[in-house]
Amino acid sequence: MNEVYLSIGTNIGEREKNLQQAVQALMEHSAVRVKHVSSIYETAAVGYTEQADFLNIAVAIETKLIAREMLDICQSIENELGRVREIRWGPRIIDLDILLYNQENIDTESLIIPHPRMHERAFVLVPLQEIAPSNGIVHEKATHTLQAFNIEQEGVKLWKKVDSIEEFMGN
Secondary structure, eight states: OEEEEEEEEEOSSSHHHHHHHHHHHHHHSTTEEEEEEOOEEEEOOOSSOSSOOEEEEEEEEEESSOHHHHHHHHHHHHHHTTOOOOSTTOOOSOEEEEEEETTOOEEOSSOEESOTTGGGOHHHHHHHHHHOTTOHHHHHHHHHHHHHSOTTTTTEEEEEOOOSHHHHTTO
């Protein structure tokens, strides 16, 4: 089985529901097993800042799929939930990014893993470190980077504490 970490974010509409629908779509896929979901963090927009704040989570999954197939699933979920790409780093109903795929380094035209900007983004590292504190890559990237960040200045705030997938899904 492959160990995969995703970042999921949203800043349009019913943000928590959007996150839940994305996780539900992952759970419904026969080749994906959702293992952990982080707490929900509210974060200020990065890049294009004239937009609403985001809700962000990290998700740990297991899958037999290769990385490219996992990317296809993520993009399919984005499309199903109504993702429209108009402005780079602009508002979005949902965004699923593959952060890590095992301990692999992948660099293709359509996919770079580890995610090339994850070490620059507290809104990715904070939830990721919550669900993967003993992962070597996460520890290496998060420890150094998060020490340099003032998390509150970076706009990352705990929005809702989550202790289980069931709690996240509202069950």
